[in-house]
Amino acid sequence: MNATAETSVTATTAPPEDRIPFVEEIKNLLYASKGNPISTCIQCGTCSATCPVASGGFMDNSPRRIIALIRSGFKEQVLKSNTFWYCASCYQCTVRCPRGIDIAELMYGLKRFTVWRTEHQEGLIGPTFSETFVKMIMRTGRSYEPVLATTYLFTYGLPEMILEAQTATSLMLKGRLPLLPARIKRLENFKRMIRHIIPLGDKE
């Protein structure tokens, strides 16, 4: 008796946000995906086998395992995983999945989810890089490599940093690095356009 009363209560009142099952939250992220829902996954492992990053041993959880974890509600493990930040968006998994699941879009969705909630694994370059990139485009409409470099160079050890600097110097000598950032002409219109989509904070 009690059980039915409980059910009818929860059915008529919207559950608070944290009561939405994790798997539902993830489903809502997949706006751009034309693929089938992850509930149709048969755990065959094709995605992991075909993934150049997972098969190189660079992901802590393979794409197949991420899907299994989502479906079983292991939210914490999923969000703290490096899998989606180390996804190269090569779409090999997406075109090969026998159930037509768009795994690469799921990886994008998970990136966005953790950026919004700032709940990603610590020490990753990906989130800072993406945020710097977006801010830069919103200021100028174009991308500019030297600003981006500052988001990751300082996370490198000295030997890597020197190698990066050598590569940059060679590119500079060949005229392949821009000295000044480019910007679009109708920047004011552009910024107003962006304000329709997301709040930009104070007007600059």
Add this chain to the structure above:
Amino acid sequence: MKKYAYFPGCSLEKMAHSYHMSALETTRALGIELKELEDWNCCGATAYFHVDELLAFTLCARNLAMAEKEKLDLVAPCSGCYKNMYFTREHLKHDAGLAEHINEALSEDNLHYAGTSSVRHLIEVFVQDVGFDAIKAKVIKPLKGLRVAPYYGCQILRPRKAKEDVEQPRFFEDLISAIGAEPVDYLLRLSCCSGALIITNRRAALSMVRNLLECAVRSKAAIIATACPLCQVNLECYQKQVNREFGTDLNVPVVYFTQLVGLALGIPPKRLGIGSELVAVMPAIADAIESEPALTK
């Protein structure tokens, strides 16, 4: 003369300037006009899609709307830009609510996108619109004996756009044959160059680049041809770092397909931007472009 709205994308401004130069030179020689889209903005690369999808669609839509205003199809030489704009168009086409929301934002820049102009990759224009026969007919210096590894990368093929063959494509090989060079068969021709991982996970990226380069070299490729600035930079500019990391001895030039087509059309290497590489190209191509006497047509 067929005309397109040309969206160079941020890398072609500097990092991949040779792609820009050779794209303009070769299309002109093939009777195509690429008209640079006035005041284009960054397509968002992958970073936007990491942060906000709607914003990413809006930025792509601004470029699409500007091309549409000129009544031209949009051509992108970068596979990343191509994929972003291609799928933005698809989403706007199938989601009226999304299109309305984005058009409202676009009106701030006096733009509107109705979905008429479409999105093409530069290599598609060569392969489908110009065609192999027309290219062959204009070749005056066939690149005889040059062993070229065609590198497709990811986003021209994946995710699937229409009914194209994503597992066994042949168009890049056929293009190389059309200019008289010899396409090399190698296993990783469709594998990922590591994309932006070169920044976000250097170790993984360098190992992916190494696998790819070694695979091409094992098949005796003298040169690798790409159709994307990010692929080119990853495969070429990071070779030294790969050698350092893994003790390998890789030294294989990586060019844009437009540079090879240009050479076959008799355009001087300098006008195709050859000379701005970190791995020298001339030693690999010298025989093919010099020993062969120019055919007179």
